[in-house]
Each structure stands twice: as C-alpha cells, then as structure tokens.
Amino acid sequence: MMHRDRDVMAAALFLGERGRGRTGANPHVGCIITRRGHVIARGWTQPGGRPHAEAQALAQLSGSLEGATVFVTLEPCAHDSPRGPACADLLADARPDRVVIAAHDADPRTEGKGIARLHDSGIMVTHGVMAAEAHRSMAGFFTRQQHGRPHVTLKLATSLDGRIAMADGASRWITGDRARAHGHSLRARSDAILVGGGTFRADAPRLDVRIAGLADRAPQRVLLTRGDVPAGWTGIDAPENIADLPGNYLLVEGGAETAAAFLRADLVDRLILYRAPILIGDGRAALGDIGLDRLADAHDRWHLADTRMLGSDRLEVYER
Ligand SMILES: NC(=O)c1ccc[n+]([C@@H]2O[C@H](COP(=O)([O-])OP(=O)(O)OC[C@H]3O[C@@H](n4cnc5c(N)ncnc54)[C@H](OP(=O)(O)O)[C@@H]3O)[C@@H](O)[C@H]2O)c1
16 A cells, blocks of 8 residues: 555656646645546646645545545645635545645644544545655745745856856857756746846846747746846845745856855755856856855765756756
8 A cells, every 4th residue: 555655646746846836835736536546636736826736636526535545745734715715624525535645734724733634524644655755846835934935946057167157258058958948947947037137237138938838937037136126027135035036946047146145145955057068267167255164164065966968968956
C-alpha cells in the first residue's frame, strides 16, 4: 500500500506543479482521487489560488465517494473563505474511505484541524507520504509562511571564467538556445521577475516568456532601483522590500550588483547557473561585493541539487 501511495502522491505533486507561479500567496496543491486502483478525478490549484485542488477534483464527481481514496499534497484547509468552503468540510461530506496527505499546513487556521475534521467524520487519514518532496515542491508557500517573503531564485548566465558580460556590458548572448529556453520556462513558473537598474538601462529587457503557448504566463516585472520606476513595472528600493511582491516565487535575473545585494541580504534560496563553454577574460564579474570577510564563511552554504547539459551549456542548480 505504501508503495502505491507514494506513486500516486508523486503524480499529484506533478499536477500541483502546474499551478506554480500562478496561485498568488496560496500553495500550488495537486489532488488525485482513485477507486480500485483507477484515477477517477484530478485537480490542481487554479490561477489566483481558487478553486483549491480538492474542490476542483471533487467537482468532477457526483454521488458517494465510497471505496475511493483522495491523495492531496497539502493538508486540506479547515477555514471557510468568501471564495469557497473549507476543503476539509468538502471531503468530510464526500466521505471517501481514505485521505492520503503529503505535507502539513502550518497556517494556524488549518494546522492539524484539517486532519482532525477528516478523522472526526470517520475517514481514515494517512499523512506524511512524500512530505519532503511536497515541501520542496511548494517551497514558495512554506517560505512565505516561515519568513513572510517569496522564495527567491537567483539566475545567472556565465562564461567558464565567471563573467556575465563583456567589459563594455554586452551580454547577448552568453548561452545557447536551449539554456535560454530553459530560462524562459523558469520565468513561466515565477510570479515576479526582477532586474537591477543597470540591467534595465543596458539591456531594456522585456522579461516575457518566449515559449509557444506560454506567452500569457509572463510574470510581474520588478525593478530594483533608487530612481524612477517606468510604467508597467513595480519598483522596490531595497532587496529587503520583497515581502510585498505578489506570489510565492521571485526570480532575480541580475546583474552583478543586484545579485550581490540579494546575497548580501541573505535573501537567495536557490541559485541557477548556466555555464557556457566560452572564456571572456577581462569582462564583468558575475557578482559584486557579497559581504564576505573570511573565506571559511563561504563554505557549506550551498549544495548541488541538480545538474545537466542544455545543449553545450551546463545547468547547475544549488540550494541552501
Ligand atoms: N549574464 C547574465 O546572466 C546577466 C544578467 C543580467 C544582466 N547582465 C549584465 O549585467 C550588466 C549590469 O549589471 P550591473 O551590476 O551593472 O547592474 P545591475 O545589478 O543590473 O543594476 C545595478 C542597479 O541596481 C540598483 N541597485 C543595486 N543594488 C541596490 C540596492 N541594494 N538597493 C537599491 N537599488 C539597488 C541600482 O539601480 P539605480 O541606479 O537605478 O538606482 C543600481 O545602480 C549588464 O551588462 C547586463 O547586460 C548579465
């Protein structure tokens, strides 16, 4: 049973990923309902955060859920909202035999109460199935809960010698098509995307999503500047002010001074490096001053979470 629980939960986590970068401050949850080993309904958190994944899946079914198991990647919410009833109540009314949950919800309005309500209705509950994977998948939601700010990914495209631009500032392009397409897929999965004033003036970046079918997923554009904010952009004047930005995922695309400012403020959760097989020499370094005094302090901060080739460029993902 546990083996199969994990398989279905893994599929539910993939479904939940469809909502990443689109659910506002809500978690992007996935839900699968099975009966006798067959999937009978699926749902994931919809754009804007509602309907929730469970409500979306339950809406595909009518009649009793006798004999059914509901797999959900986060503890069902226990609070009513003007935008819909609590998912724990919806599930209690639907009466499946069992509910399998991955991660607990630390929101005080739900914490443990969602599970208790299911128990009280006589529904069997299994929780903690793929909890670590669920925490990783919904890192943005948990970062908001714990730190009151979005999860921050810093993305940099560098040469082998760690340069992000020529000495004259030219940086188009360091990496090839596949790495750049991957970068656009990151944008499609973020709520907001930020560059510094220097990059804005040097590159006039559009920060859109140039992938067929995903053009409507362009995130909110954010400028780090002490100066004027152009129309169509949101401005912040310090990295510490990211708390008010929309959604759970912020992508920082540089340049060097901006990247360093975020690292100095200890506000980077994930580093994504695209390393091109080129040498630039006397160009612009990837980072300005990150406030490091002793070399020893640089160690044991980052671990490699993923690496692979994208064409002739190497992708490296590091996490805290
Ligand atoms: N290869 C890559 O991945 C990549 C990515 C992006 C950019 N680039 C290249 O990088 C170069 C630009 O980098 P850069 O280091 O010169 O500039 P930058 O980091 O893009 O921008 C620096 C500006 O950001 C604002 N800023 C930085 N830290 C701040 C803080 N703590 N508080 C408030 N505002 C802050 C200021 O804007 P204001 O002056 O407006 O106040 C500052 O002048 C360009 O050549 C660009 O092509 C390369």
